[in-house]
Amino acid sequence: MRDQLIASETYTDMRPDRLFLLVAALYLLGGSALGVWMGVNHDFSLRPLHAHINLVGWASMALFGLTYRAFPEIGTSRLAWAHFTFALTASILFPAGLYQVSMGNEFGVIGELGVLLWLVSGLLFAVATARLASAKRCRDESSVWGLPNNDRTKPPLPKHVPID
Numbered sequence: 546m547r548d549q550l551i552a553s554e555t556y557t558d559m560r561p562d563r564l565f566l567l568v569a570a571l572y573l574l575g576g577s578a579l580g581v582w583m584g585v586n587h588d589f590s591l592r593p594l595h596a597h598i599n600l601v602g603w604a605s606m607a608l609f610g611l612t613y614r615a616f617p618e619i620g621t622s623r624l625a626w627a628h629f630t631f632a633l634t635a636s637i638l639f640p641a642g643l644y645q646v647s648m649g650n651e652f653g654v655i656g657e658l659g660v661l662l663w664l665v666s667g668l669l670f671a672v673a674t675a676r677l678a679s680a681k682r683c684r685d686e687s688s689v690w691g692l693p694n695n696d697r698t699k700p701p702l703p704k705h706v707p708i709d
């Protein structure tokens with residue numbers, strides 16, 4: 546029973562940090578594949594799209610995920626969930642606008658909405674980090690390393706059942 550509980554926690558515990566990292570990895574794949582396509586075909590017209598998929602999708606999402614992982618006191622907040630929702634939506638719409646530009650069209654309403662949502666998501670992240678900065682102390686500062694007493698010189702103790 547206990548093992549079942551641990552297993553179900555391990556497999557169903559969706560959190561913004563993990564989702565951000567998953568999305569980041571998918572964008573890394575997509576953005577890099579587009580880079581390979583550009584190189585093979587000597588067609589660099591989608592350069593801005595490639596750069597933004599990688600920087601908005603891969604780099605930013607990975608940084609958000611790592612930040613929420615490093616600071617669990619904000620990592621599972623409603624603010625973090627809202628941030629994830631806005632950032633994910635924006636990361637689709639904004640590059641869609643850039644694609645339109647590369648095709649010779651207007652940036653368009655979709656792209657503009659993407660930029661707006663990206664700005665809102667940035668604001669939410671700023672609020673989350675401001676809360677962190679103004680907190681008296683971290684509730685569980687050692688949680689990144691899995692160590693009690695902030696002793697970071699010793700190797701981390703496993704906190705969860707490892708995922709195979």
Ligand code: HEM
Nearest residue numbers: 576577578580581583584589592593595596599600603604
């Ligand atoms: C397999 C991986 C990748 C390949 C094959 C690739 C390929 C390319 C190519 C062919 C260009 C155009 C170069 C030119 O115009 O002379 C380019 C530009 C660029 N790439 Fe990548 N890339 C890859 C991964 C990445 C990653 C991971 C990032 C960022 C995290 C990135 C960021 C950029 C940026 C910022 C530019 C410049 C865009 C511009 O000038 O408008 N790339 N890449």
